[in-house]
Amino acid sequence: MRFMIIGAGMQGRACAFDLLRQGGVEELILADASAATLASAKAFLKSKKARFKKVDASKPAAVIKLAAGCSTVVSCVPYFFNLPLAKAAVAAKVNFVDLGGSTAIVLKELELDRAAKKAGVGVVPDVGLGPGMTNIIAAHAIASLDRADEVLIRDGGLPQDPRPPMNYLLTFSEHGLINEYVGEGTALKDGRLITVQGCSEIEPVALPGLGLCEAGHAAGGLSTMARTFAGKVKTLDNKFVRYPGHMGVVNTMNAMGFFDLEPIKVGKAMVSPRALAAELFRRHFDRPGEKDIVVIRVTATGVKDRKPARVVYDMTDLYDDTHKMTAMMRTTGFPAAIVARMLADGRIKPGAHTVEAGVPAEEFFAEIKARGFSLRRRFDWL
Numbered sequence: 001m002r003f004m005i006i007g008a009g010m011q012g013r014a015c016a017f018d019l020l021r022q023g024g025v026e027e028l029i030l031a032d033a034s035a036a037t038l039a040s041a042k043a044f045l046k047s048k049k050a051r052f053k054k055v056d057a058s059k060p061a062a063v064i065k066l067a068a069g070c071s072t073v074v075s076c077v078p079y080f081f082n083l084p085l086a087k088a089a090v091a092a093k094v095n096f097v098d099l100g101g102s103t104a105i106v107l108k109e110l111e112l113d114r115a116a117k118k119a120g121v122g123v124v125p126d127v128g129l130g131p132g133m134t135n136i137i138a139a140h141a142i143a144s145l146d147r148a149d150e151v152l153i154r155d156g157g158l159p160q161d162p163r164p165p166m167n168y169l170l171t172f173s174e175h176g177l178i179n180e181y182v183g184e185g186t187a188l189k190d191g192r193l194i195t196v197q198g199c200s201e202i203e204p205v206a207l208p209g210l211g212l213c214e215a216g217h218a219a220g221g222l223s224t225m226a227r228t229f230a231g232k233v234k235t236l237d238n239k240f241v242r243y244p245g246h247m248g249v250v251n252t253m254n255a256m257g258f259f260d261l262e263p264i265k266v267g268k269a270m271v272s273p274r275a276l277a278a279e280l281f282r283r284h285f286d287r288p289g290e291k292d293i294v295v296i297r298v299t300a301t302g303v304k305d306r307k308p309a310r311v312v313y314d315m316t317d318l319y320d321d322t323h324k325m326t327a328m329m330r331t332t333g334f335p336a337a338i339v340a341r342m343l344a345d346g347r348i349k350p351g352a353h354t355v356e357a358g359v360p361a362e363e364f365f366a367e368i369k370a371r372g373f374s375l376r377r378r379f380d381w382l
Contacts, residue, residue, distance in 0.1 A: 001024045001025055001026055001071055001344055002025075002026055002027045002028070002029070002069055002070045002071060003019050003025065003027075003028045003029070003070055003071065003072050003073075003074065003340060003344070004028070004029040004030075004031065004066065004067040004070045004072075004073045004074070005019075005028065005029070005030050005031070005073075005074045005076055006031050006032070006055070006057050006063055006073065006074070006075050006076065006077055006081075006085065007031075007032060007057065007075065007076030007077035008030050008031070008032035008034070008037045008038050008040075008041040008052070008076075009032075009037060009076065009173070010171065010172065010326065010328070010329045010333075011076045011099060011128070011172060011328075011329060011332045011333045011336070012030065012032070012041070012074075012076035012077075012333070013030070013041045013044050013045060013329070013333070014325060014329035014330060014332065014333025014334065014337075015074055015076055015333035015334070015336045015337045015340070016028055016030050016041070016045055016050065016333075016337075017044075017045060017323070017325070017333070018333060018334045018337035018338075018371070019337045019340065019341065020045065020047045020049055020050060022337075022341060025049065026049065027049055027050075027051065028047075028049055028050050028051070029050075029051050029052075029053055029066060029067065029070065030045075030050055030051070030052050030053070031052075031053045031054070031055040031063065031066060032052075032054065032055070033054065033055065033056045033057065034054075035054055038052045038053075038054060039052075044324075053066055057075075057077040057081040057085065058081065060081075060084040060085050060087070060088035061088060063085060063088065064085075064088040064089060064091070064092040064094065067089070067092065067094055068092070070094055071094070071095060071343070071344040072094065072095035072096070072097060072340040072341075072343050072344050073085070073089050073094050073095070073096050073097070074096075074097045074098070074336050074337070074340050075096070075097070075098035075099065076098075076099060076333070076336065078101065078173050078175045078176060079098075079099075079100060079101025079102040079105055079175075079176060079179070080101075080102070080105070080175075082098045082100075082101070082102075082105055082106075082109065082125065083105050083108050083109055085098070086098070086109045086112060086123055086125070087112065089121070089123070090112050090115050090116050090119050090121060090123060091115075091119075093119045093120060093121055094121060095121045095122045095123070095340070095343040095344065096121070096122070096123045096124070097123075097124050097125070097127050097336050097339050097340045097343065098125045098126070098127065098336075099126070099127060099128040099132070099176075099332060099336060100125050100126035100127070100128055100131050100132065100220065100223055100355075101173075101175075101176045101179060101180075101220060102179065102183075102220060103185065103186065103220050103223045103224065105125075106125045106126055106223055106224060107224065109123055109125045109352060110123075110125070110224070110352045110353075110354065111352070112352045113351045113352035116350055116351050116352050117350045117351045119350070120350050121343075121350055122343045122348050122349065122350050122351060122352075122353065122358075123351070123352040123353070124339050124343065124348065124352075124353050124355060124358050124359065125352075125355070126223045126224065126354070126355045127335050127336045127339045127355055127359075128331075128332040128335060128336065129155060129157070129294065129296075129328065129331045129332045129335070130153065130155045130218065130221050130238060130240070130296075131220065131221060131222065131223035131224075131225070131238075131355060132332070132335050132336075132355055133296070133331060133335045133364075133368070134153050134155050134221075134238065134296055134298065135222070135223070135225050135354075135355045135356040136335075136355060136356060136359050136361050136364050137153075137296065137298045137313050137315075137361075137375070138151055138153050138225065138236075138298050138300070138356065139225070139228075139356040139357070139361060140313075140361040140362075140365075141298055141299075141300035141311050141313060142229065142232075142233060142300060143361070144300070144304075144311055144379075145300060145302040145303060145304050145309060145311065146302070146303050146304050146305065146306075147302045147303040148229075148232075148233050148300050148301070148302040149233070149234045149235065149301055149302045149303070150233075150234060150235040150236075150299075150300070150301045150302070151229075151233055151235065151236045151298070151299070151300045151301075152235075152236075152237060152239075152297075152298070152299045152300075153221070153222070153237070153238040153239070153296075153297075153298050154205055154207070154215050154238075154239055154240075154241055154295075154296075154297045154298075154299075155221075155238070155240060155241060155294070155295060155296045155297070156213075156215075156240045156241030156242060156294070156295060157169075157171050157172075157292055157293070157294045157326075157327065157328040157331070158210065158213075158241065158242065158243060158292060158293055158294075158295075159290055159291070159292055159293075160290075160291040160292060160293050160318070160319065161290065161291070162243050165245075165249070166245075166246050166249055166284075166285075167242070167243035167245070167246060168242065168243075168246060168285050169285060169287060169290055169292055170281060170282065170285035170286045170287075171292055171326050171327075171328035171329070172328055172332060174278045174279075174281040174282045174285075174286075175278055177281065178259055178274060178277060178278060178281065179219060179220065180198055180218050180219050180220060180221070180240065181198045181199050181219070181250050181254070181259070182198050182199070182219065182250075182254050182259045183198050183219030183220060184196065184197055184198070184219055185197075185198065185217055185218060185219040185220050185221055185222060185238070186222055186223075186226040186227070187217070187222060187226055187235075187236060187237035187238070188226050188229065188230060188233055188234065188235055188236035188237070189234075189235060190234060190235075191230065191231050191232075191233070191234050192230065193226055193227065193230050196217040196219075196237070197217060197219070198216070198217055198218060198219035199216045199217065199247045199250050199251050199254070200216060200217050201216060201217055201239075202214050202215070202216040202247050202248075203215050203216075203239070204244075205239075205241060205297075207241060207295045207297060207316075208295065208314065208316055209293055209295060209316050209318075210241070210243075210293065210295060212244065213241050213242060213243055213244060214241070214242055214243070214244050214245075214246070214247060215239035215240065215241050215242075216239055216240065216242075216247045217237065217238070217239055218238050218239060218240040221238030221239070221240060222236065222237065222238045223354075223355075224354040224355075224356070225238075225354070225356050228354055228356055228357060241295060253277070257273055258273050258274075258276075258277045259273060259274045259277055260272075260273045260274060261273075261274050289324075291318070291319035291321075291326075292318075292319050292326045292327050292328055293316065293317070293318055293319070293327055294315075294316070294317045294318075294327040294328055294330075294331045295314075295315070295316050296313070296314065296315040296316075296331075296375075297312065297313070297314050298312070298313040299311075299312050299313075300312075301382070304381075307381055307382075308381070308382035309379065309380065309381055309382060310379070310380045310382055311377065311378070311379050311380075312377070312378045312380075313375060313376065313377050313378075314375075314376045314378075315373060315374060315375045315376065316374070317330055317331055317373060330371075330373075331373075334368070334371055334373075335364075335368070338364060338367045338368070339355075339359055339364075342359070342360075342363070347360065347363065348360075
């Protein structure tokens with residue numbers, strides 16, 4: 001069994017790390033446009049089964065040519081590469097998984113359903129932390145009740161040792177992070193689909209290991225899930241967690257135009273504010289070696305056996321000192337590896353699937369438990 005991962009950054013190498021530890025994996029190709037990133041990934045993985053290839057994700061034909069003979073390709077590059085890569089994978093009759101990042105792009109990937117079925121392959125976008133693991137947990141919570149009225153997803157990745165003024169640590173793509181902050185997402189209110197702005201409706205939240213924090217809407221955090229459960233659940237939303245005050249700074253920057261896409265003239269140069277912001281985010285928040293923490297809480301309230309009930313799922317994951325791996329790498333890269341293997345094994349049928357409907361939750365839970373994740377579930381009568 002052979003796999004290919006495009007993108008050798010933090011999440012890509014975490015996905016590779018997990019796949020290389022699984023039985024039946026004969027070879028794994030890790031591809032990236034940067035020779036330096038590939039060299040770093042090679043030193044991290046230290047596996048004879050891994051091959052490292054230089055390829056540009058913006059050239060999907062070259063990517064898929066390199067993936068010949070692989071059962072599944074996993075995209076761990078920024079979201080704007082995913083649609084052409086998914087189309088190329090289906091054309092080449094190769095399963096495809098990505099980490100999501102843009103609901104609009106994911107919806108276009110799901111339109112590949114007919115072609116994927118015809119090709120006999122599966123396409124599952126949005127397989128990271130959130131969207132991804134959180135969607136699977138929330139779907140399981142909804143299924144555990146006879147009727148789910150309110151489903152609240154709160155998750156986030158933060159530094160264990162926060163540094164002012166913004167108390168943040170970059171643990172994934174700065175492009176995806178900014179899109180999450182300033183883009184629009186979806187939620188359910190009174191059973192109807194609504195649009196929400198990133199970093200809006202900020203609320204206090206207390207979580208194990210973090211204390212009192214704040215949570216605000218994550219653009220794309222739910223991705224397709226609001227559409228999946230429209231008319232079935234009254235309230236459904238996803239908010240990401242940050243230390244207090246962080247989102248106020250982000251919203252101020254957004255209001256001043258720091259995240260605008262349209263280039264502006266600065267001296268004699270034309271500069272995209274968002275491109276500059278992304279570069280500065282990388283410089284200021286990327287601190288390799290610093291330890292992080294990832295938290296997930298999913299709360300579903302509704303009715304079970306005609307009585308009011310609530311089910312709560314909690315998970316905390318910490319930086320892996322043994323393998324020098326961030327919690328965000330584990331909680332994003334490992335789910336992608338799990339689903340890639342499920343596709344290769346035929347445990348997910350051909351077609352294009354949302355993560356909440358396409359991934360079998362109980363099997364997924366067994367897989368994350370085997371990897372050391374502790375997902376706690378509490379059920380209460382109200």
